[in-house]
Amino acid sequence: MNRKLFVALATALLGAISIPQAYAAGGLYLGAGVGQSTIQDNSNGVSIDASDTAYKAFVGYRFNIIPIIDLAVEGGYTDFGKPTQSNLSFKLHGYDAAGLLIFPIGPIDLYGKVGMLSWTASGGGSSSGTDPFYGVGAGFNIWKIGVRAEYERYQIKDTDKVQMYSLSALFMF
Numbered sequence: 001m002n003r004k005l006f007v008a009l010a011t012a013l014l015g016a017i018s019i020p021q022a023y024a025a026g027g028l029y030l031g032a033g034v035g036q037s038t039i040q041d042n043s044n045g046v047s048i049d050a051s052d053t054a055y056k057a058f059v060g061y062r063f064n065i066i067p068i069i070d071l072a073v074e075g076g077y078t079d080f081g082k083p084t085q086s087n088l089s090f091k092l093h094g095y096d097a098a099g100l101l102i103f104p105i106g107p108i109d110l111y112g113k114v115g116m117l118s119w120t121a122s123g124g125g126s127s128s129g130t131d132p133f134y135g136v137g138a139g140f141n142i143w144k145i146g147v148r149a150e151y152e153r154y155q156i157k158d159t160d161k162v163q164m165y166s167l168s169a170l171f172m173f
Helices: 003-023
Strands: 027-041 048-063 070-079 091-105 108-122 126-142 145-154 161-172
Touching: 027 145, 048 091, 048 161, 070 108, 091 126, 108 145
Parallel strands: none
Antiparallel strands: 027 048, 027 161, 048 070, 070 091, 091 108, 108 126, 126 145, 145 161
16 A cells, blocks of 8 residues: 555544544533424414424533433523414414434534423414424534534424424534
């Protein structure tokens, strides 16, 4: 094998081995995001299939105690906007708590998320409740700054489908 090629491969391999330690920082983090929420409902004589801009803020703590995966807990607030269709609007917002299972691959995180949302809704009446949600996402971290894209699906009582696509930025302490 060519000596230059061997040195290049060895350097790349050593660099790849050290990447997870440099990027998979455990500890406290804060974040905020923006995205698009979609609400679909065909019950109670009401039919809505509308989208709006959604906002979220969250705080979490990441544990990197297992070599291959990281775990995190997260709490936050989400405002799903006010999707409107034919003079019918649906306002939904709430606080959530979730657990994350993270697979760090160098500076990239792939993760799954499951939790509960305590929500309040208005539009043709007011209601509230606590229901489960789940999601998947991917993140990119450089030292203490991260960006992530995620999809979340909410099982809100008396609605057919509530989902959100978002892009968030976070800062790790």
